[in-house]
Amino acid sequence: MRSKLLQKLVRYRAKLAISIFVVAILAYTAFSSVLNYDLDAIVDDSFSTPLNGAQPASQKGETPGQNAANVYDSHLALVNQKEKSRRVHSFWDKVFTIFDENDVLYKGAPQHLVEYVGDKIEGTYIKEALLARGKMSDRVVAELKSRHEKVVKKLPDEIPEYTYDKGTKGVVFIGGDKFSWLTYLAILALRETGSKLPVEVVMPQRNDYERERSFCDRILPSLGAKCLVVPDILGISAEKEKSFFAYQFKSLALVVSSFENILLLDSDNIIISNPDVVFESELYKQYGMITWPDYWKRTISPRYYEIANIAVNEQKRVRINRFPLFEPSKSQNALRIDIGDASVPYHDLENAVPDLSTESGQLFINKGTHGKVILLSLYYNIYGPQLFYRLFSLGEQGEGDKDTFAAAAVALNQPYYQVNSYIQSHGYFDDEAKFQGVAMAQKHPVLDFDKFQNLIVRPFENSGKSIPIDEQVEKLNALAKESDENFGSANDVPIFTVHCNFPKLDPVFYMSRNDLYDSVANKLKRRLYSRMKYKKTKMEGAVFRNEEVDFEYEQWLHLQEALCVKKLEFVYFKYEDMDQLCSFIANQVTWLALDSS
Structure with missing residues (x-):
């Protein structure tokens, strides 16, 4: 009798072990499917479908599976991020395809779509004068109009x-x-x-x-x-x-x-x-x-x-x-x-x-x-x-x-x-x-x-x-006159930006300009910014103060701080003699400090 009970218990334990093993295999297969999610299947064919950010049901109450759930959520977040990137890439691919399909250099297009002709007539901006400055054939205009119309029609009304x-x-x-x-x-x-x-x-x-x-x-x-x-x-x-x-x-x-x-x-x-x-x-x-x-x-x-x-x-x-x-x-x-x-x-x-x-x-x-x-x-x-x-x-x-x-x-x-x-x-x-x-x-x-x-x-x-x-x-x-006190260049509307377009704030370029750089004094020959000053709000302790700032001097202080004090590394200056450059910058700062007082 005892022998039969033992045999039944052994068979029961064997069945239990097999059941646990099967469940483990199934769980591993399901989990692996998340890790190997088919990202190639995630392609959005529309311009405006919002991203699906849905998450699986919470498993907070399932203590034995908590770690697995956390790993699952982490990997799903990565999948969603990858999905978002794919969707963004897909959107821009469609936009650029629209542009490609409406290339202005279409088959049979002339070498120059717009041909500049004649001298411009100063002060004359009526229709006939503008047309005379750039010639285009009616055939080219008609083709480009068709392409422009297709672009406007096919582009989405907004960026998603x-x-x-x-x-x-x-x-x-x-x-x-x-x-x-x-x-x-x-x-x-x-x-x-x-x-x-x-x-x-x-x-x-x-x-x-x-x-x-x-x-x-x-x-x-x-x-x-x-x-x-x-x-x-x-x-x-x-x-x-x-x-x-x-x-x-x-x-x-x-x-x-x-x-x-x-x-x-x-x-x-x-x-x-x-x-x-x-x-x-x-x-x-x-x-x-x-x-x-x-x-x-x-x-x-x-x-x-x-x-x-x-x-x-x-x-x-x-x-x-x-x-x-x-x-x-x-x-x-x-x-x-x-x-x-x-x-x-x-x-x-x-x-x-x-x-x-x-x-x-x-x-x-x-x-x-x-x-x-x-x-x-x-x-x-x-x-x-x-x-x-x-x-x-x-x-x-x-x-x-x-x-x-x-x-x-x-x-x-x-x-x-x-x-x-x-x-x-x-x-x-x-x-x-x-x-x-x-x-x-x-x-x-x-x-x-x-x-x-x-x-x-x-x-x-x-x-x-x-x-x-x-x-x-x-x-x-x-x-409309430049000299007008209301909307001219010298009106009372404060400056917002200073576009330093030429020459740019580049000490290397300055030193290459013989008309600007004094190689003996190792500084610039003259000020470049018309002694421009502006009002700047600065905080001293707990008090805000308006201070008049010399724009040009301020920029050279920034150059000196970045390149010669902090010695920040920029690719643009990689092959420059920084000692020589910093000597030039120091001389310029000293000169402008005296000239600003």
Whole structure:
């Protein structure tokens, strides 16, 4: 009897062991399926389907399986992150495919889509004069119009939220080599304004990041900044950016940034007023996009409006230069003009992109409201050198990306505000007493907008009567002059940024310029920034004080601190004699200190 009981117990234990072993095998198989999840099956074919962030049911009450659940959740998080990357890559692949399918250099296209002809006629910006500066055949215009229409139709109406972090705001620069050094100086200036905004520095290619690891991983984090690598974000679409150069990367930087609300700054642009307040302003909330003027009038070819299917009303003038005419009492007829009136610049007409041309060294833009503007401007920049840069500039100075953002906004009927205050130029007089500009000081957008509302908009709106057009024209022409105390370069609107575009804040380049560098005294021969000073709020203890700062002296102090005191390593200075460079910088700082007193 006892023997039979023992035999039954042994058989029971054997069955129990086999059962436990089978359960373990099944559990291991299920767990392995998570580890080996088929990521290739996760491809989103739509532009707008939100990411599925669903998680499995909680297993908190199951103590024996708690560790397995934690591991499961951890691996599922990795899978979801991989899924998000795949979805983002898939989205941008579709966008770039749309661009590829509508390449402006189509089969049978002429070598030059826009042919510059003749000399430009100074001061003449009527339709006929603009058309004469850049020739295009009707056949080419028709083909490009078809392609532009397909791009606008196929692009999504907005950039999906899973490609950026909704509700965020920050500052974006482009780095790499010399631009990493200049970006460092620009971030220092940003922090000295009191801004706490996060910063992203876009590295165009993987090898840019590999060469700049010290900059990205050591220098930037202490400044609240980090690097973004374009191929990591675009995936296979990054292959398209290999042919990009210079300012083309700015539109790409808007695309890859994780911020929803962006202040895009050129790396040689020194900000001297806290930008945080602009993001919170009614101006930014109302328009979602803020630009600044360049020196020149718009020279966008009328053929562009044909290509973009923008109906410019050639019988209605709506502005004088950069200021609007008004229509109190619905006086539409008072604003109509004769179609043959040769005195009306083309960009004063209804639906044309307003004067002045745009200077894109600084740009505020909201991805949530102006996502399609960003996408269309990217198309314009991809094919900029072949078509759009030439079509927008017609040989005028400053050819590049600058007008692509405003043109895209107008093409899509999206609002934007361009600062009305004229640029304040800083520079020096050379040996021949000729002024050489080195920097463009742009005015504060919010305070410019307030002045614009108080001096132009409200008086017209509150007049209660129809103001004769001749009277409006006379007043607005006066306001458009550079010397005007209200919107001219010397008005009372504070400076927002100082775009130090040529020569840049580069001590190596300074020493190579015989016209600037005194090799005997080992310093510059002259000041470069017109003795520019600005008001700066600084904290001393618990008290805020307004201090007048010498801009040029301040920049040289930053150079000395970074390169000669902290001895930070930048790829751009890798092969330079730093002792010689620091001797030059020290002499310059000493000289400017004496000259600033």
